[in-house]
Amino acid sequence: MSEPIEVVFLGTGGGVPSARRFLPAMALRRGGEWFLFDAGEGVQMRIRQSPLGWAGLRAIFISHLHGDHVLGLPGLLMSIGMAKMEAPLEVFAPRGLQRLIDTVLQVCRVQLPFPVTVRCLENESATILRGSGYRIDAAPLRHRAPCWGFFFREDERPGRFFPEKAQALGVPAGPLYKELQSGRVVELPDGVVVRPADVMGPDRPGRVVAYCTDTLPCRETVQYSLGADLLIHDTTFGEGLEDEARISGHSTAAQAAEIARAAGARRLALTHISARYDADAPLLESARQVFPNSVMAADLLRLSVDAQEA
Amino acid sequence: MSEPIEVVFLGTGGGVPSARRFLPAMALRRGGEWFLFDAGEGVQMRIRQSPLGWAGLRAIFISHLHGDHVLGLPGLLMSIGMAKMEAPLEVFAPRGLQRLIDTVLQVCRVQLPFPVTVRCLENESATILRGSGYRIDAAPLRHRAPCWGFFFREDERPGRFFPEKAQALGVPAGPLYKELQSGRVVELPDGVVVRPADVMGPDRPGRVVAYCTDTLPCRETVQYSLGADLLIHDTTFGEGLEDEARISGHSTAAQAAEIARAAGARRLALTHISARYDADAPLLESARQVFPNSVMAADLLRLSVDAQEA
DSSP states (O other): OOOOEEEEEEEOEESBOOSSOOSSEEEEEETTEEEEEOOOTTHHHHHHTSSOOGGGEEEEEOOOOOHHHHTTHHHHHHHHHHTTOOSOEEEEEOTTHHHHHHHHHHHTTOOOSSOEEEEEOOSSOEEEEEETTEEEEEEEOOSSSOOEEEEEEEOOBOOOBOHHHHHHTTOOSSHHHHHHHTTOOEEOTTSOEEOHHHHBOOOBOOOEEEEEOSOOSOHHHHHHTTTOSEEEEEOOBOTTOHHHHHHHTOOBHHHHHHHHHHHTOSOEEEESEETTOOOSHHHHHHHHTTOSSEEEOOTTOEEEOOOOOO | OOOOEEEEEEEOEESBOOSSOOSSEEEEEETTEEEEEEEOTTHHHHHHTSSOOGGGEEEEEOOOOOHHHHTTHHHHHHHHHHTTOOSOEEEEEOTTHHHHHHHHHHHTTOOOSSOEEEEEOOSSOEEEEEETTEEEEEEEOOSSSOOEEEEEEEOOBOOOBOHHHHHHTTOOSSHHHHHHHTTOOEEOTTSOEEOHHHHBOOOBOOOEEEEEOSOOSOHHHHHHTTTOSEEEEEOOBOTTOHHHHHHHTOOBHHHHHHHHHHHTOSOEEEESEETTOOOSHHHHHHHHTTOSSEEEOOTTOEEEOOOOOO
């Protein structure tokens, strides 16, 4: 069994909020841990309106230092502090964030009860965090400011187990099954040696969730999102505003869908929606014409990322 | 006729938000202008959920530099800038705010399209802004950090006009009524001189709205809120948490009500409610036992401040 992975959208607007879309923020939960991608203003309110709790927050990733992606961070840190959490927190962000955090804490005279380590994102793409059964990569996107995409990659999972093959080889149902599933060779009482490969399919790829906003459509996004189970992509604009998208370093719904198709993603979630759009349908239809498995993100929407069965 | 005055609560929590109470912020509208008192995180979202628009925002008042009262300000300024507003904006706040604003704008590389003037609140109580028909006073409260209360005071309004007195003196209904109501002496064709005092009652007091949070119960609040039409007061805690209130520089519901009673206020609104309180009833009942005309503030609640008829 693989750990459930769930994405919780906390803010799905861009630039300025609308009455129903707060500013960019998204959580990814796996097992008892969760990660926060961007921290737009209001993120702590949305967290309180969601099932997320402070205890499992492992790290925060800030794509870039535009106000709409980062101004919820100081309040978030202060509220975590007021909840008396003491676990160290890592924040990955472009250069400049440390100064913002330090100034706000000084002016507001706050001393956090937990250590915050700000790690600067560099130009190169790199694995920036490794955990038990996954890693998180960062890669530069194409925006008006230095901006990174984040790629959650689960480790490969063992292949499917075929009990009928095990039975045929004389392995009794019970603890030995688990040994084989865990990758260990088993010797039966009659001396027969059974290897995991004898009873299991090939390793299965781990799940991949790609978070790419803010960005123009670009080949880097395709390259790093190849085969993603869920691609979350900048969709600031709809049809007819391609020029605005290009000038401001953003994408349209159709462009996001083209990236998803080129990457062979399984599912696309449209986010960073301009406050000018009251209705979802035009953006969503525009994306679905190119990539049918598209969904519109919404504040507090939760999406399960299911393992793909081989 | 007097201009309508309306208070719009934008954030009624304190310290940390709850799912339904954002952080401190309150608007006061009079005619086409409005004023913002405190700017907790999420204030720009609540403004978008309210009938307020950027165009009439005249000035912002920050009571003190604790994070819950000020961290919505940078995002608010940026969003006003993105709406291409160009009117100058004054922000009244304790020393330190300029550094916070400057650092955030620099790190996020934002140049606002309108001038922001930060005016430092000093220790003394003073009139800090005068407009057409009103003034706003600031006075120090008692909190853990330097903190000011704000007092919106309408000018005295002319007394009630009695048309029957005017008729008895031979003033014909029409433009001369308006002259008298405007305070001008009128000479009739037959040489009779009529003075405003002949046909009008005494001047009526202007409306007063007092905004007092965060604070311990103190005599300064009473002194500056005397006869207030609406007193908005710190109510972080309820019965049984008097010690916590004292230690943290806050008030309980009963203490807020005692201040309202001592000041002879007409109405009390309880705000800055701790996130620990799910239900309003215990706090409200505790206040009403002391001061019956108490209401519980709620995010997006609007209260009219009616003129008191003499």
